[in-house]
Amino acid sequence: MLHNLGSINLDHFYRVPHLVHPGETLASHSYQVGLGGKGANQSLAMALAGGQVCHWGRLGRQDGWARDRLARAGVDVTHVELVDEPSGHAIIQVDDHGENAIILCPGANHGFTRRHHEALCETARPGDWLLVQNECNALPELLECARQQGLAIAFNPAPMSDTVLALPLEACQLLFVNRGEAAWLAGLPETSDARVLLEGLHARLPATATVLTLGREGAWYQSGSERHFQPALPVAPVDTTGAGDTFIGFFMAALQEQRSLPDCLAFAAHAAALGVQRPGAADSIPSRDEVERFLASPSNA
Numbered sequence: 001m002l003h004n005l006g007s008i009n010l011d012h013f014y015r016v017p018h019l020v021h022p023g024e025t026l027a028s029h030s031y032q033v034g035l036g037g038k039g040a041n042q043s044l045a046m047a048l049a050g051g052q053v054c055h056w057g058r059l060g061r062q063d064g065w066a067r068d069r070l071a072r073a074g075v076d077v078t079h080v081e082l083v084d085e086p087s088g089h090a091i092i093q094v095d096d097h098g099e100n101a102i103i104l105c106p107g108a109n110h111g112f113t114r115r116h117h118e119a120l121c122e123t124a125r126p127g128d129w130l131l132v133q134n135e136c137n138a139l140p141e142l143l144e145c146a147r148q149q150g151l152a153i154a155f156n157p158a159p160m161s162d163t164v165l166a167l168p169l170e171a172c173q174l175l176f177v178n179r180g181e182a183a184w185l186a187g188l189p190e191t192s193d194a195r196v197l198l199e200g201l202h203a204r205l206p207a208t209a210t211v212l213t214l215g216r217e218g219a220w221y222q223s224g225s226e227r228h229f230q231p232a233l234p235v236a237p238v239d240t241t242g243a244g245d246t247f248i249g250f251f252m253a254a255l256q257e258q259r260s261l262p263d264c265l266a267f268a269a270h271a272a273a274l275g276v277q278r279p280g281a282a283d284s285i286p287s288r289d290e291v292e293r294f295l296a297s298p299s300n301a
């Protein structure tokens, strides 16, 4: 089982001709609300990929539909609480090239306490995975509790902030990072070559495996001297929101099935490539069947 303690957001999407400039007032082409939050997206993606995932989250009482949506996809939502606080939400601009800019309001995602961590660590069995992103509070305590319980920890330090640098990252078995996050953690320029970033991360965290996602430049896996590269797929993105979350959910589902690491990378990259061709965050995540058809399609021969 994988336990994902993570954010659940209401995503407010605005399609805009370009990302708004400082001081500018800009009319949007369209507006939509959907399920999001890096935590919820990753749980949903993992369940749609066929993985076993239990989500630990907090939502405002009026937003039980979001919990139902996760449950319908196959996520275990026993530990998603409905609380008397506003749900987290995100204001998301998406431009005509599919690029986005996001403002987060954490709301109930910042209400985790020791009670939640203890409950998770008592429920999880040694060897289970814990997956965490950087959208919830009290992460040092959570990681410490998980380490003591013998859980395997996968961490996605998104969105990156100074607080990540103070976390016991050496407790993590697996890190999912994009270029900016890798550069920040390794203390290197963002323009560094992927191999330099991987070497920098390995020097800082020698016992932690890394998945480095680079969008159009593909994705890498590195653990010690083992390295695999997955090229990017040639697709035209309409909305890249949640692409990293789809990648992570599909990767963890494939890892749970004990597939080879190149297979995990390929499964995840194909899922993300399908996702970026659709609008929305959770709404853009493909099913396992769609991904398998894409993997088997003649264009991949």
Ligand SMILES: OC[C@H]1O[C@H](O)[C@H](O)[C@@H]1O
Residues within 6 Å of the ligand: 007, 009, 010, 011, 035, 036, 037, 038, 041, 089, 090, 102, 135, 241, 242, 243, 244, 245, 281, 282
């Ligand atoms: O990764 C995409 C997600 O980031 C923010 O958490 C938004 O809610 C969105 O769904």
